[in-house]
Amino acid sequence: MTALPWLSITRGEAPLLVSIPHTGTDLAGLEGRLVSPWLGRKDADWWIEKLYDFAAGLGATVVRTSISRTVIDVNRDPSGVSLYPGQATTELCPTTTFDGEPLYREGQAPDAEEVAERRKTYFEPYHAALAEELARLRKVHERVVLYDCHSIRSVIPRLFDGELPVFNLGTNSGASTDPALQTLVADIIAGTGESHVVNGRFKGGFITRNFGKPEAGVHALQMELSCRCYMHERPGPVSADNWPADYDPDFAAPMRRALTEILQTAIRWARA
Template identity: 45%
Template sequence: MDIFRLDQGTAPLLISLPHDGSQIPEDIAARMHPAARRSPDTDWHVTRLYAPLAQAMGASLLRPLASRYVVDLNRPADGHALYPGRRETGLVSTIGFDGEPLYREGEPDESEVQRRVNDYWRPYHAALQQELARLRQMHGRVVLWEGHSIRSRVPMLFEGRLPDLNLGTADGASCLPSLQQRLEEVLRAQDRFDFAVNGRFKGGYITRQYGRPNEGVDAVQLEMTQHNYMDEESFAWDEDKAAVLRAAIERLLRACLG
């Protein structure tokens, strides 16, 4: 069973796209509402945005095949909340970003949650750890870039419209100050997209868990609003918009390489 795709590069940069997958196994999909089977909360087309950049820059690229509805790879395996006190989806969520239930029957019980963790979560994280170790052995230091996208308006999670680009470094804990400074300079130098740094999105589990700047791993999350490269209702790709956004992402990634 294919769980993920890993394209290994030679640069000290690993791009992880943990919410890129949209596949839902039939035994799970059969219990879900029809709308949920479309996996609408997928980070749509992020591989299409990042893959050309990874190839051009020699970066490694890791992404899953399964939907975040199967298991959320950017949540801790014990199910603890990322933002305590706020409403959010979980490790194996039973609601979507619209607050509506995903399942019409047969919500996953504790044993099923554990199976999904073992079958999907653990292999992805093992691959991520192994690739970070390989790149660190080659270069001594590596940047882990967490690529995400989300609808520009998600009332369950926040009020109003999200900024176009949301940079998260766990309030500065997941990367060196010098790297965060370079990235902020890139964001300030452009005038196409509005942005926030450690705002509503500070970085999920992967950023917080693997960002260990004192041990040679800098981790950064970028959450982008989808209206800048696609139609948020139909999920249709918009090449003209995507080209502009990809250029902005490239400048950020190149800042990671110094």
């Protein structure tokens, strides 16, 4: 596909594609329409690209967008259907933060025509890149794993009760991957001693649900991490003065070891 300045594709030959859809902070010129640029970047999956920067060294293909999820969320159903009916969530082109704060100044939110244009400009190329890379890998591997990387603040009352577990593994209730791979990954996260859940509040977004087709040789996992496991997350509400916390490689090292084991296991399983 045509090279795009906001879309990064690092090609590897292992049967693993790592998707990083929510670390982008590029607001695509929306700054003047937003209540504040900080709010526009508040819900990014902070430092996930650093946390997983070992993946390419394992031979994984890595696809990442630098566009903020405020511009468009490439992990939402483009039809507008909620992935979590009955639960609070944000739209394809969000108009509020996770905490419910308005993102746009009065009268500045995108209309249907603008949403459609953003979908064409950013959403469709990201998904085309995923499809193209999966097809490339499937030509040489009978099984390929799509691993979708995410993180979120540990406490967001609007989205979930209490403190979120550290590890939140989603496989669309088991539909997006072989049960054997789900079990292998679940055993690793259980072995860390950290809190964990499989197909809890976060069962996998549109990427996991759309591309996870075990019968076609593509096995998709979503890993949603609570930020406290790899960065110095402050308890309680956050502000521009304290969020995001800086990335601390030493603090993140134990989590990187666990994630390395997960990705290595996924590669071995796919090759078995």
